[in-house]
Structure formats: C-alpha cells, structure tokens
Amino acid sequence: MSIFLLVAVLFWGFSYIAIKVSLKYLTPVELIAARFVLGGLTLLAIIWFKRLSLNFRGQFKYLLLAAAILFMHFWVMATGMETTTATNTAWILTTAPIFIAILSFFILKEQFGLYQIIGVILATIGVLLLVSKGNLKSLDWISSTGDWIVLGSCVTWAFYTIVTRRITRELNPLVATFWMIAIAGVIVIPCALLVKGSTAYSHMAPDGIIAVVFLGIGCLAISFWSWSEGLSKKPAGEVGIYLYLEPLFTMSGAAVLLGEPITIWIILGAFFIVSAVYVSERSEKGKFEQRRVQI
Numbered sequence: 001m002s003i004f005l006l007v008a009v010l011f012w013g014f015s016y017i018a019i020k021v022s023l024k025y026l027t028p029v030e031l032i033a034a035r036f037v038l039g040g041l042t043l044l045a046i047i048w049f050k051r052l053s054l055n056f057r058g059q060f061k062y063l064l065l066a067a068a069i070l071f072m073h074f075w076v077m078a079t080g081m082e083t084t085t086a087t088n089t090a091w092i093l094t095t096a097p098i099f100i101a102i103l104s105f106f107i108l109k110e111q112f113g114l115y116q117i118i119g120v121i122l123a124t125i126g127v128l129l130l131v132s133k134g135n136l137k138s139l140d141w142i143s144s145t146g147d148w149i150v151l152g153s154c155v156t157w158a159f160y161t162i163v164t165r166r167i168t169r170e171l172n173p174l175v176a177t178f179w180m181i182a183i184a185g186v187i188v189i190p191c192a193l194l195v196k197g198s199t200a201y202s203h204m205a206p207d208g209i210i211a212v213v214f215l216g217i218g219c220l221a222i223s224f225w226s227w228s229e230g231l232s233k234k235p236a237g238e239v240g241i242y243l244y245l246e247p248l249f250t251m252s253g254a255a256v257l258l259g260e261p262i263t264i265w266i267i268l269g270a271f272f273i274v275s276a277v278y279v280s281e282r283s284e285k286g287k288f289e290q291r292r293v294q295i
Contacts, residue, residue: 004230005242011214011223013249016086017257018219019078021211025204028078031212032071033192034201036185038216043178046225056179057170066163066176067183073156076149084146085260088130090250091270092150095123097277099158107162119276126272127151134265173228181220 022031047054056063081089101116131147167176204212230242247270254260 002230002233002242004226004233006245008223008227008230009242009246010249011219011226013090013246014253015215015219016081016089016250017253018211018214019081019089020086020254020258021207022215023078023082025208026200026212028075028082029188029195030192030200031078031215032074033185033189034212035074035216035220036181036188038213039220040178040181040185042217042221043174043181043224046221047174047178050174052172052175054175054178059167059170059176062163062167063176063179064183066160066167067180069156069160069163070180071184071188073153073160076156077153080146080149080151080153082146084144084150086254086258087247087251087260087262087266088147089150090247091130091266091273092127092147093154093157094247094273094277095127095151096154096157096161098123099154100161103155103158103162115279119279122272122276122279126269126274126276128269129265129272130269132265133263134268174225177224 019031026034077089077093098116098119102120105111105116127147131144164176171179251260251262251266251270255262
C-alpha cells in the first residue's frame, strides 16, 4: 500500500466536509480565493524544496485555458454544495471518468466502446438513486439543484483533464498546478477582496478557519504533491483503486462530523457508480485520466 496515495485520498475524502463547513462563512468565490492563496504559496514552497524549474516551456496559452476551467470547476462544485450533502458530492464526483471518456470521444476522437456504454448506464442509475433517494415517482427529485450542479462539475473536470493532458507532457504536474492557480488567482483574489474586503475572513469562527486552511494547504497542495509522489512509485494501473476509497472517507466523516445519514439509497447509488467506473476501466482503451487537482 502506498502511504503517499493514501494520504492524498484521505485529504480529498474529507475535503467535501471542509467545503460544507467553509460555506457557512464564505461565498464560493471567497473560498476559492482563500484556497488559491494558501495552496499556491504552499506549492511554491514545495517546488523550491524539490528544486523544480518554473519555466512555462511555451505552455502559457494552455495554462491560461486550464486556469479558467479549474476556477470554473471549483466554483461550480462549491455552488452545488451549498444545497447538497458532502456524501452525495463525493459519490457523484466519482462519475468524472465517464464524462472524460465521453468528451474524449467527441473532442479527441478516442474510441468509445461497449464497456464505456455500460459504464454510462450504470453511472446514470447510480446518480438517479442518489438524487431521487429512490423516489423516482415523485418529481421533487428533479429540483435537487445542488446535486445536478455538482454533476456539472464532473463535466468541468473532464474538460480540465483533456486540456492538461498536453500541459503535463511538458511540465511537472506540481509546476503546472502552481501556474494554473497563480494565473487564476490574479483575477479571482482581487475580485473576492473588492466585494467584501477582508471582512468575511476576519469574522470566521475557528471551525471555518481550520476548514479553509485544510482545503488550501492540505487538499490542494500537500495532497497533490503526495499524489504525484505516489504515481511515480506505482504502476498507473494500480492507482485507480485508491480513488474508490475517497467517498468512503467522506461518507464516514460526514456521518460523524456533519450528522449526514447513511441511507440505503446512498449505498445502492454508490454501488452502481463504483461499478460503472470499474466496468469502464476494464476496457482495453478505457483507462481514463484519474489525476486530480482537488477539491
């Protein structure tokens, strides 16, 4: 077992809980700005420690595009989480590889085979069970806006993954992540300060401060460093299983810390979603990109 990968997934699993806590005090944009400051500075320190070059290597336009998509991903996810649970968010986001396969088919013209089709069907069943809580006869589940918005963040992550495929061929993932955060931060951080200044941050309770620091330093910087280190020491084919642990950490932590119930519909929805990703990845060409810059 890789300690590096386990640390990264543990951070990411609890990130959704920390986001729910942070949103009690901050708007999604204010939260993203704080994370970018803390995560960017920590990544810069890690890059200095590892003596990596900060050279763009001609990737600036792609970094600019990826930075815009990364901000959109964080914003969509945080906005959705204002009205849904941390547990639902974690399980819904595991469908991201399915959306990567779909976009790769249309944008990169990569083959979309039988396994992917089965995966999409299973994932759809799983998400519907989560969102509707098993009550498909009632139309109330259609108004579960938070769940649908979070599902939209799977699409933004898919776009981000496709764009960064090119970037990470030339740049170290840590360096690429730093520049994407720095570029997006140049716009986001001033905007967040212009709206309310530092008032929102100065009035946060201790739990909110801890949550934001955890998200910025732990979930954005340290976890990505750990993930990169783990990937360098294990075959890519063995890495995906670690991501299946992420929502399990979220579900357990949310039950204890946020009082979110673990229902039969969550368990059934999770089963279908995990099965969907597993079946899709069994395809000969279905090893989707699993690299995460979370969350």
